[in-house]
Amino acid sequence: MDIIITYLFYVFLGIAAINTSYYLFFFVFAFAKAKKDNSPYLPPVSLIVCSKNEAENLRKNIPQWIAQKYADFEIVLINDASTDETKDVIEAFALDYPNITQVHVENNEAFWGSKKYALTLGIKKATHKHLLFTDADCTPSSPYWIQNMANQFVGKKELVLGYGAYEKIKGSWLNKLIRFETVLTAMQYYSYAMLGRPYMGVGRNLAYTTHLFYEQRGFIDHIKVQSGDDDLFVNQAATKENVAVNFNPDSFTISTPKKTFSEWYTQKRRHVSTASHYRFMDKFFLGLFYTSQLLFFVLAVVVIVIGFQWEWVVGAIVVRYLISWIAIGVSANKLQEKDVVFLYPINELFLLFFQLSIFITNLISKPNRWK
Incomplete structure (x- = not known):
């Protein structure tokens, strides 16, 4: 059991590092003029x-x-x-x-x-x-x-x-x-x-x-x-x-x-359905970003409940949120959308599972009209 707990801890740190790296990458736009x-x-x-x-x-x-x-x-x-x-x-x-x-x-x-x-x-x-x-x-x-x-x-x-x-x-x-x-x-x-x-x-x-x-x-x-x-x-x-x-x-x-919400859900189904036709490497990097987000939340909950090396876990969570909040906040301000930042943690979590539901729905049936 100790080996599994240790393994989960290091996997979480790896996922947190990957996801945080993406937000550092988004600084390219956030701080561009x-x-x-x-x-x-x-x-x-x-x-x-x-x-x-x-x-x-x-x-x-x-x-x-x-x-x-x-x-x-x-x-x-x-x-x-x-x-x-x-x-x-x-x-x-x-x-x-x-x-x-x-x-x-x-x-x-x-x-x-x-x-x-x-x-x-x-x-x-x-x-x-x-x-x-x-x-x-x-x-x-x-x-x-x-x-x-x-x-x-x-x-x-x-x-x-x-x-x-x-x-x-x-x-x-x-x-x-x-x-x-x-x-x-x-x-x-x-x-x-x-x-x-x-x-x-x-x-x-x-x-x-x-x-x-x-x-x-x-x-x-x-x-x-x-x-x-x-x-x-x-x-x-x-x-x-x-x-x-x-x-x-x-x-x-x-x-x-x-x-x-239902109209937006239908619209997003159409948008998401095109992603499977992107170039392979684009699908890979976009998929890795989404997967790292989802696993970050899931594993964060697991390792916090376990309580193993909780100081490192909390530190990784704080660093990830600090970096992502800066990237999103500065980007939103640049795009004149700064009011959307205040509910960032809630909206991000909601969007993760919202997108997951769209992926599952689109596997069952494909959108077939542009409007």
Whole structure:
């Protein structure tokens, strides 16, 4: 029995060291400084928005996109077989603004309900070689959003990772949980990209060139995967040479968050389902991070209950929480989400088992619609 207890103690210390090392790694983003918006290169941009039953959001956000302070841009509005008034809204705005291009997608037997098919049609209709993507419910954080994203296309940079925030809802724990998870995700994909290992981006705020899109044969390699028009494309196309990151607050977009737990659960199921299609090493490092988190909590409880070498156990727990709190706190402040940090230990523990339940559910049945 003593040998087993000793073994558990050393395993716990090893797991704690691995998990703490990840948070030290995330300091790369946490303490990085945003580049100043001083690039003279401002190429013509095609803003591409794919919409399915988004009439109300389009009424709200098309004026925000139109009002962007940018010299040369068009807006490609894709109506993906909507059954509400989306088509009418797009047509009405297109009458007043000549830089709006319409794409109306009809369902077909081969690509029924595929967002990637709809996006491909929109990309083919785009006039410009630099593409900026967002969703119908996304509001730019400033009138200089397009400028801040477009001026990252310098040198060999052909793909720009931006931050897609969520609207703050006062008094909602679910809202804080959603935004906390969003900060954790951004902290990870920014850190990996900054150290030359980009693995994902979010379609709420993402830019790349038509050259890169056609070089990768578009979405053809994962066309049968319903989700992943953003992260799977980035995972496939991104390199340490061609990726730029942008976390200037003027470059953010702000989306409407889910209002109920069940809606968010469904959304996260779609997101998580794409991870199995990542490159092997990306899956390995992301899986190791999650596993080290889960085992850290489980083994911490076990060794504390046993009481073996409790001073070392408590010390490892304190160091881990100190490092992780700094990484998350500074990152959240950088992303203007500092209010999500106060419930960090509770939200982190909840998310661990929330994600575990999603993994198990997705093993049983796969999400099969993008919306």
